[in-house]
Structure formats: C-alpha cells, structure tokens
Amino acid sequence: METSANTLADSKLAGREYQYGFTTDVEMEALKKGLNEDVIRNLSAKKNEPAFLLEFRLKAYRKWLTMTEPLWAHVNYPPIDYQDIVYFAKPKQKPQIAGLDEVDPEILRTFEKLGIPLDEQKKLANVAVDAVFDSVSVATTHKKKLLEHGVIFCSISEAVQEYPELIEQYLGSVVPIGDNFYAALNSAVFTDGSFVFIPPNTRCPMELSTYFRINTEESGQFERTLIVCSEGSHVSYLEGCTAPKFDTNQLHAAVVELVTLDNAEIKYSTVQNWYSGDPVTGKGGIYNFVTKRGLCKGRNSKISWTQVETGSAITWKYPSCVLAGDNSIGEFYSVALTNGYMQADTGTKMIHLGKNTRSRIVSKGISSDKSTNAYRGLVRIGKNATGARNFSQCDSMLVGSECAAHTFPYLEVGNEEAVVEHEASTSKISEDQLFYFESRGIVREDAVAMILNGFCKEVFQQLPMEFAVEAQKLLTLKLENSVG
Amino acid sequence: MTAILDINELKAGLNGVEILKGISLCIQPGEVHAIMGPNGSGKSTLSKVVAGHPDYTVASGEILFHGEILTDIPPDARARKGIFLGFQYPVEIPGVNNSEFLRMAYNARRKEKGLEELDPFDFQELLADKMKLLDMDARFKDRGVNEGFSGGEKKRNEILQMAVLEPSLAILDETDSGLDVDALKIVSKGINALRKPDNAVLLITHYQRLLDYVQPDYVHVLAHGKILKSGKKDLAREVETRGYDWVTG
Numbered sequence: 001m002e003t004s005a006n007t008l009a010d011s012k013l014a015g016r017e018y019q020y021g022f023t024t025d026v027e028m029e030a031l032k033k034g035l036n037e038d039v040i041r042n043l044s045a046k047k048n049e050p051a052f053l054l055e056f057r058l059k060a061y062r063k064w065l066t067m068t069e070p071l072w073a074h075v076n077y078p079p080i081d082y083q084d085i086v087y088f089a090k091p092k093q094k095p096q097i098a099g100l101d102e103v104d105p106e107i108l109r110t111f112e113k114l115g116i117p118l119d120e121q122k123k124l125a126n127v128a129v130d131a132v133f134d135s136v137s138v139a140t141t142h143k144k145k146l147l148e149h150g151v152i153f154c155s156i157s158e159a160v161q162e163y164p165e166l167i168e169q170y171l172g173s174v175v176p177i178g179d180n181f182y183a184a185l186n187s188a189v190f191t192d193g194s195f196v197f198i199p200p201n202t203r204c205p206m207e208l209s210t211y212f213r214i215n216t217e218e219s220g221q222f223e224r225t226l227i228v229c230s231e232g233s234h235v236s237y238l239e240g241c242t243a244p245k246f247d248t249n250q251l252h253a254a255v256v257e258l259v260t261l262d263n264a265e266i267k268y269s270t271v272q273n274w275y276s277g278d279p280v281t282g283k284g285g286i287y288n289f290v291t292k293r294g295l296c297k298g299r300n301s302k303i304s305w306t307q308v309e310t311g312s313a314i315t316w317k318y319p320s321c322v323l324a325g326d327n328s329i330g331e332f333y334s335v336a337l338t339n340g341y342m343q344a345d346t347g348t349k350m351i352h353l354g355k356n357t358r359s360r361i362v363s364k365g366i367s368s369d370k371s372t373n374a375y376r377g378l379v380r381i382g383k384n385a386t387g388a389r390n391f392s393q394c395d396s397m398l399v400g401s402e403c404a405a406h407t408f409p410y411l412e413v414g415n416e417e418a419v420v421e422h423e424a425s426t427s428k429i430s431e432d433q434l435f436y437f438e439s440r441g442i443v444r445e446d447a448v449a450m451i452l453n454g455f456c457k458e459v460f461q462q463l464p465m466e467f468a469v470e471a472q473k474l475l476t477l478k479l480e481n482s483v484g
Numbered sequence: 485m486t487a488i489l490d491i492n493e494l495k496a497g498l499n500g501v502e503i504l505k506g507i508s509l510c511i512q513p514g515e516v517h518a519i520m521g522p523n524g525s526g527k528s529t530l531s532k533v534v535a536g537h538p539d540y541t542v543a544s545g546e547i548l549f550h551g552e553i554l555t556d557i558p559p560d561a562r563a564r565k566g567i568f569l570g571f572q573y574p575v576e577i578p579g580v581n582n583s584e585f586l587r588m589a590y591n592a593r594r595k596e597k598g599l600e601e602l603d604p605f606d607f608q609e610l611l612a613d614k615m616k617l618l619d620m621d622a623r624f625k626d627r628g629v630n631e632g633f634s635g636g637e638k639k640r641n642e643i644l645q646m647a648v649l650e651p652s653l654a655i656l657d658e659t660d661s662g663l664d665v666d667a668l669k670i671v672s673k674g675i676n677a678l679r680k681p682d683n684a685v686l687l688i689t690h691y692q693r694l695l696d697y698v699q700p701d702y703v704h705v706l707a708h709g710k711i712l713k714s715g716k717k718d719l720a721r722e723v724e725t726r727g728y729d730w731v732t733g
Contacts, residue, residue, distance in 0.1 A: 431539075432575045436629075439535050439571075440589035440645065441563035441596070450588070454579025454628065 020273065024106055030089035035082055037061065040188055043088050047157055047191075050164050053171075060177035060187030067181045073345040074374040074406055075314050077249075077287065085220045085251060087189045108139075127238070128153055130194045130210040132223060137192045142206065150199035151235075153208050156224050159195035166197060170228055174257035174295045174322070182253040182316075183291040186222045190255065193223035198264075201232040207464055209238035220251040227257070229264040231298065236267040238467060249277075249313060254290045262298030262325065267306070269463050270319075271471055274311040279369065282341030285313025292319035296328035299354075304331040306462040308471040309346060310478055318376065320349035323357035323385075330359040333459040335471070338371030338403070339478055347377035347408075352418070356387040361394070364456050368399035368479055374406040381418040388418040396426045397455055399448075399479060427455075449476040486551045487512050488653050488684045489534070494545035496533045502543065503529045505709035511653070511684045518687040518695055520720060521706035522728045527688045528572060530706070531657045534686075535569040536562045549653065563589075564596040568651030570642040572658040576630045582641070583611055583625035586648050593649055614647040618674045635662040643674040650678070655686045660694035672697030692720040707732040 031039060040061055044054040069080075128142035130153065137155030146153050152163065160167050177187040194210040212223060229235050252274065258266050277285025288311075294303035305319040321330025332348035350359035359379065367373040379390045396405035407424050429451050437447030453460065453472050460468045489511040496504045503526045511517050521527050533540050534547060536559035547554045554562060563569075577585070590610075591601040602610070611625060618640055630638050639659055646654050656675070660668055675685065675698050687700060695703070695717065703719040704711045705728070713719065713731050723731065 430575070433577055435537055435559065436571070436575045436577065437585075438558070438560040439563050439569045440585075440649070441560055441592040442588055443560050443592075446588070450580050450585070451577060454577065454581075457579050 020275070024109075030086050033084055033086050035061075035085070035087055035189065039087060043189065043191070046088070047160070049160055052164075052168050053160060056172065056177065057188050060184050061189075063178040064181065064184035064188055067178070067184055069181050070316075073316050073376070074372065074408075075316065075343040075345050077314055077343075080249075080251060080287070082185075087220060087222070088191055127207045127209050130155060130208075132192055132194075132210060132212045137194070140194075146205070146208075149202055149205055151202065151204055152195065152197040154195055156190075156193045156195045156226060159226075163195075163197070166228065167195070167226070170226055170257070170259060171224075172257075174259060174293050175255050175291050180291060182289040183255050186224060186253050186255040186291070189220075190222045190224035193225045193254070194227075195225075196227040196229075196235060196237065198227075198229045198233040198235045200230040200261075202230070203233065204235040207236050207238055209240065211240045220253065222252075223254045225254070225256040227266055227268070228259045229261065229266050229301075231262045231264060233261075234265045234267075236464065237269070238464065239268070239270045240273070249285055249287055251287050251289065252312075254292075256290070256292040256319075258294035258303055260294070260296050260298060260301035260303055260325075260328075263300045264298060265302040265304070266294065267304045267462075268292075268294070268319070269467060270305075270307040270309075271463075271467055271474070272307065272309045272311055272315075273474060275313075276311045276340060276342050277313040279340030282313075282370075285342075286311065288312035288315045288317060290315075290317045292317065293322065293349075294320070294330070295322045296325050296330060296354075296357075298328070299325040300327045301325050302329040302331075304329075304333070304462070305348065306333040306459060307335070307346075308459070308463070308467075308474070309334070309336040309344060310471075310474050311342075312344075313342060315342075315344040315346050317346045318348055320351065321359060322351045322353065323359065323388075324353045325357075326354040327356045328354055329357070331462075332359075332361045332363070332377075333462045334363045335366070335456045335459045335475070336363070336373055336375075337366045337368075337475060337478055338373045339368045340371060341369070342371040344372070345374045345376055347375045349378040350380070350390055352379075352381045352385040352388040352390070354385060357385055358388070359390045361390070361392040362458050363392075363394045364459055365394070365396040365405055366399065366452060366455070366475075366479070367396070367403035367405050370402045372404045372406070374408060376408040376410075378410040378412070379420055380412040381415050381420065383414040385415050386417050388415060390418075390420045392420075392422045394422075394424045395455070396424075397452070398426065398428050445476075448479060452476070452479065485512065487548070488515075488550060489686070490548040490551075491534075492546050492548075494533070494547060495543040496529065496540055496545075497543065498529065498540050503709050504533065506545070507706075507709070507711060509704065509711065511686065513684060514679075514681045515702065516679065516685045516687065516698065516700045518689060518700040518703045518717075518720060519706050519711075520689055520692065520703060520723055522732070523690070525707045526709040527690075527706055528657055531569055531655045531686075531688055534655060535559055535567060560592075564593050566593075566652035568646050568649055568654045570639075570646060570654065570656040570659050572661065574630050574633075574638040574642055576628070576633070578628050578631050580629045581625075582627050582629050583608070585629045586611065586625075586645060589645070590648055611648065614644060617647060617677060618644055619670050620644060636664065636667040639663055639671060640667065640674075643671050647674060647678060650683075652683045653686065654678070654683070655688065657688045658690060659687070660689055660691065668694065669697060692724040695720045705731045 040057050130140040175183050274286035303321050323330050330350050336344050338344050363375045365373040375394045381388045394407050487510050491509040494507040587607045705713040
C-alpha cells in the first residue's frame with residue numbers, strides 16, 4: 001500500500017471522477033425509437049433468426065404488454081417511456097466479420113482503454129473475453145482454443161445460428177418469458193450477450209468473461225446470457241460493465257440464465273461499474289434492472305454468484321438459485337456500494353426444492369452521501385426439501401449521516417426439518433478507529449480503504465485474483481472524500 | 485543536544501473546557517519519564533494532545549518534537565516522524581488483518597525515513613522476531629486488529645506495534661491497567677528491551693507497580709491539569725504510600 005502525499009493527490013483527482021465516462025465516435029446503425037411487433041420482426045429478420053426465436057420474442061412481447069412495472073422495490077424514479085428507447089444499435093460494419101482486422105479500430109481502442117485488449121498479440125492470456133458494444137458482440141477471444149476442449153463460448157447471436165437446438169432447449173428454461181416485467185421486455189427485444197456450453201466432464205481451461213459497454217445515448221442494452229454446464233463440469237465466468245456519462249438515464253435490462261446438471265459447478269462473478277449519474281446533482285446514470293437466475297438442475301450441482309455492485313443510478317437485481325437437484329448448493333456473495341444519489345435494491349432468492357440442498361448468503365452493503373441501499377432476500381424451503389439448510393448474513397455499513405440502509409429478509413419455510421439462520425448488523429466507521437490508524441502513521445484515506453476492504457473481505461475472497469484487486473481499488477476510489 | 489520532547493506552558497482542552505492548564509516537560513534521549521496522577525487529572529489528555537488527536541485543541545503553549553513545533557502537524561504525520569501512542573483502550577477493527585495493518589504502518593514510517601518498503605515475506609520475519617520477544621502466539625498476526633482480543637492481549641498488541649515501529653518517543657497510556665502480574669512482566673520486558681540511548685518513553689500510569697518493572701529516570705505527579713511535583717523514581721513510591729492527597733493537598 002502506498003501512502004505518500006503524491007499518491008494521495010493522484011487518487012484524489014481520480015476519485016469520484018468516473019474514468020470510463022467517455023464516448024466512442026463510430027458510425028452506428030440503429031432501429032428507430034419505439035417498440036411494437038414490427039420492430040421485433042424487423043430486429044429478428046436483421047439477425048436472420050430461426051422461426052422459433054421470433055415466436056419466443058413475440059410471445060414475450062404480448063405478455064409484456066399485459067404486465068406492469070414492479071413498484072415494490074425501495075427505489076424512486078420518474079416513469080420510463082418505453083417508446084423513447086432505441087431497441088437496437090450496432091456499429092456499422094461489413095455483413096460478415098472474418099477477423100478482428102475488420103472490426104472498427106475505434107472500437108478496439110475503446111476496449112483497450114477499458115483494459116480489455118482484444119487483438120491477438122495483446123489479449124489476456126488466461127481469460128477469454130466476449131466484448132459487447134451496445135447491442136452486438138464485436139469480438140470473442142480464445143474461441144478456437146476453447147473449442148479444442150469442446151467448450152463453446154460465443155455471442156448468443158452466433159449461437160442462435162450455429163447451435164439453434166441448444167438455444168431452443170435452454171433459452172427461457174430458467175427465466176420464463178413472463179417471469180417479470182423486465183425479463184419479458186428482454187425476452188422480446190434482447191439483442192446480444194454471451195453463450196457458454198461446457199460439455200460433460202470438462203473443467204473449462206480458462207476464465208470466461210463478457211465485457212458490456214453501452215455507448216449510444218438513447219439505446220437500451222438488453223443482453224441475454226446463457227450458460228449451460230453439463231454433468232461433472234466446471235466453469236468460472238466473469239462479467240464487467242461500463243458506460244459513458246450522459247445526462248439522461250439509460251435502461252439496461254439484462255437476463256442471465258445458468259443451468260448446472262449433475263455434479264456440475266458454475267461460478268459467476270460480476271463487477272458492475274455502470275455510470276451512476278452525477279454525484280452532486282444525481283443527473284443521468286444507468287437503470288440496471290436485471291434478472292439473473294441459476295437452476296441447479298442436477299444432483300450435487302452448485303451455482304455461486306459473486307457480485308460487486310459499485311455503479312448504476314438504480315440497481316434492481318436479485319441473482320437467484322433454484323436448488324432443484326438433491327444435495328445441490330447455492331451461494332450469493334455481494335458487495336453493494338452506493339454513493340452520490342445512487343439507489344440500490346439488491347439481494348437474492350434461494351429456492352430450495354431438492355433434499356439436503358444448502359444455500360449461503362453473504363451480503364455487504366456500504367452506503368454513503370445521499371444514497372440508499374437495500375438488501376432484499378428470499379429464502380424459500382419447499383415441502384420436499386428435507387434436510388435443507390440456509391445461512392444468511394447481511395451487514396450494512398454507513399459512511400456519513402445522510403445515507404440509508406435497509407434489510408428486507410423474507411422467509412418461507414415449508415419443511416419442518418429445514419434449518420434457516422439469519423444474522424444482520426449495521427455499523428459505522430468510528431472516529432476512534434480512524435484515529436487509531438492515524439496514530440500508527442496511516443493516512444485517513446488508506447484507513448477507510450482498509451476498514452472497508454476488511455468489511456468486504458468474505459466477498460472479495462470469492463473473486464478471481466485480478467478481479468479482487470480491481471474491486472478493492474474501485475471501492476477505494478468511489479468513497480474517496482466521503483469520509484471526514 | 486536537542487530534547488526528544490519539549491513541552492512549554494501547554495494549555496489544551498476538549499469542547500471548550502480547559503483540561504491541561506500549563507504543562508511544561510522536557511524529555512532527553514535515553515530517558516524514561518513516568519507521569520502519575522489521580523483519575524481526571526489530565527494524564528490521558530496529555531497523551532492525546534501530543535499524539536495530535538483532532539478532538540483536542542491547543543489554546544496556548546507549544547510542543548516541540550526533536551526541535552520541531554508540532555501544533556499544525558496532523559496525527560498520521562506525527563506518527564511517521566516517530567511518535568507512538570499506546571492506547572489505554574485499543575479499538576477493535578474487524579476484518580483488518582493484524583499483520584497487514586502492522587506492515588502498512590511500518591512501511592509508512594520507513595518511507596518517511598527514505599527507506600525502501602519491506603515486502604510481505606521480509607516483514608513476516610521481522611514480525612516473528614518481535615512476537616517472540618513478547619511471548620505472543622503466532623496466530624495473533626492473522627487475526628483482525630484487536631478483534632475479540634482480551635484486555636491483556638490488546639495491551640500486548642500495543643507493545644508489539646511499538647516494537648515493530650521503533651518510535652523515537654513512545655507514550656504508553658495506562659498500559660499496565662487490566663494486566664495480571666504475568667502479563668505485566670511480559671509487557672515490561674518488552675518496554676525494557678526497547679529502551680535505547682536515542683529514544684525515550686513516557687509512561688502514564690495510575691499505580692506505581694509498573695514502575696517496579698520499568699525503572700523511570702523521572703517521575704511527575706499530575707493533578708488538576710498541572711504538574712505539581714517532579715522527582716526521581718523514589719517519588720513514585722512515596723506517592724504510593726502517602727496517596728495523591730499528599731501532593732494535591
């Protein structure tokens with residue numbers, strides 16, 4: 001750790017200022033604003049989709065028309081005009097991209113600036129990356145090497161063309177089209193995202209990751225991710241996101257579906273750093289309304305969600321596990337940080353259906369400035385889930401006195417032999433703690449960072465190494481100047 | 485020779501209430517001074533003012549450390565210059581690893597001296613040596629800072645920090661309180677081992693029993709915010725037998 005005056009000055013400059021707020025100037029091709037069945041048909045035709053998918057979209061759209069926006073979350077925002085959104089925007093390019101040399105160099109530079117080099121010489125050695133720019137995937141690295149192991153990793157649009165039978169089998173199998181308002185909207189208009197298929201008895205040889213970038217001001221991002229992990233297999237997947245600074249709000253309504261078969265394991269990690277709006281006026285920022293759910297279909301299977309949520313004006317997100325297979329395990333590790341005027345209502349659902357299913361929830365909420373941060377979690381034990389166990393721990397830390405933290409735990413226990421435990425705490429960084437650090441020669445900013453990292457340790461330990469380091473830095477930068 | 489600590493007519497207080505009402509004290513290299521006094525005499529205030537606690541304000545007078553006026557220097561900078569405060573009630577910092585905390589403090593001080601930072605491996609060696617000196621279990625270093633420590637363990641952890649940081653001035657605020665005889669002996673051994681010709685120790689205590697193990701060069705009796713009596717180590721024993729009333733009258 002560095003403590004010199006220089007570092008401090010540097011980090012002060014960097015602090016608060018959102019460093020990914022630039023836009024990329026590329027020629028875009030977009031559909032007109034607004035949504036109706038023609039827009040969906042048009043979008044599906046542009047993507048040359050098979051009939052079943054158009055049907056899927058239209059069914060979802062019709063369902064969506066009958067639904068209303070959920071209002072139960074502890075967040076506040078003016079009504080969204082769904083006709084004022086561009087549902088499809090992509091960089092103009094040749095119809096078929098043969099290689100990276102045909103991707104607009106401006107876009108490659110954008111990803112490089114974000115720390116995600118895509119070209120062959122510079123690409124990250126042990127992580128395969130799918131880079132999504134607005135509505136489309138622009139490049140996926142290490143594809144060939146993965147295919148040698150039977151691992152499919154590509155954009156979902158490509159998967160629709162190449163592996164339609166897998167898509168038809170699994171798409172919507174975990175999050176049905178009518179699951180909720182935003183999931184229905186996503187099912188109708190999703191444009192791109194990633195697809196992962198791990199064949200039986202395979203340990204994916206490298207980390208897989210998708211990096212989402214919103215660039216166009218008026219477009220929404222509706223990505224769709226589907227990961228299927230076959231019997232006896234294992235995969236670790238990372239997701240990162242950033243967006244430019246705009247005064248307007250952009251809607252990001254994603255759906256992520258995970259499926260694990262017998263003895264399979266998926267580890268899904270997210271570091272979310274969407275633009276969160278102006279910290280002083282609260283203007284702009286992403287509405288992050290996301291449905292993430294994993295189905296532990298097989299026996300002894302495991303799904304583990306780890307999320308570090310540091311951005312977005314509003315977050316509405318509950319990565320969940322449906323524990324259907326006997327002895328299956330669901331985990332949720334979360335750090336949600338809010339500052340400025342951010343609002344977060346996030347948590348998880350653990351649905352225990354199979355026997356001896358286990359789940360663990362560790363949620364750490366940090367709120368500062370005028371933000372509000374709510375944990376909302378459901379643990380449901382079905383009547384056949386004999387021997388099910390859950391442990392939940394929800395800790396909140398308040399930085400300053402104008403912020404708020406809430407905890408909404410829901411418990412539905414339908415089996416008498418289940419064991420459910422819940423612990424919760426709220427704390428503040430005390431002046432005594434800060435003086436203790438200072439009296440040892442450690443400056444205040446570093447003290448705060450150390451205390452917060454200590455608070456979040458259990459969650460950070462779940463992240464792959466590079467991500468853990470990144471997450472710690474992000475946390476420190478975000479809270480610079482919030483304390484004392 | 486420049487004194488390590490030179491306090492002149494110091495008046496200081498908390499929330500507008502004057503607690504220290506004109507203190508003068510001079511500590512030379514190699515010396516151990518003890519400040520004794522009844523509860524509420526201002527002993528802890530003196531230690532916090534020297535360390536630079538932001539809640540306390542200096543009304544007049546000055547504190548010189550190696551000849552430099554401390555008034556406008558923030559507490560973290562004072563610490564890096566070599567002032568160490570051993571707390572009466574060390575605070576718990578959950579989740580922050582004890583050895584990482586120590587390494588950070590240690591490197592902050594090294595950097596101030598223009599030395600290279602020590603990497604985790606070298607630091608572990610240094611830490612292990614210091615822990616042996618204080619009879620501390622190796623598991624201590626992997627726990628959270630003071631997290632779930634007993635009163636005695638917390639005090640021992642303070643002395644460990646002092647041993648690692650090697651301050652030029654150590655102010656130990658009632659380090660003896662809450663210690664049983666065995667722990668007191670270990671802590672005293674630690675303090676004695678760290679006495680060097682070029683550093684100084686200021687012991688703040690209510691009882692003289694610590695002074696049986698750590699022999700001071702000078703003893704001062706503080707009451708009502710003033711030093712009422714100063715003397716050699718015999719003064720401590722005299723206070724113990726005759727009570728503070730003898731001094732405060």
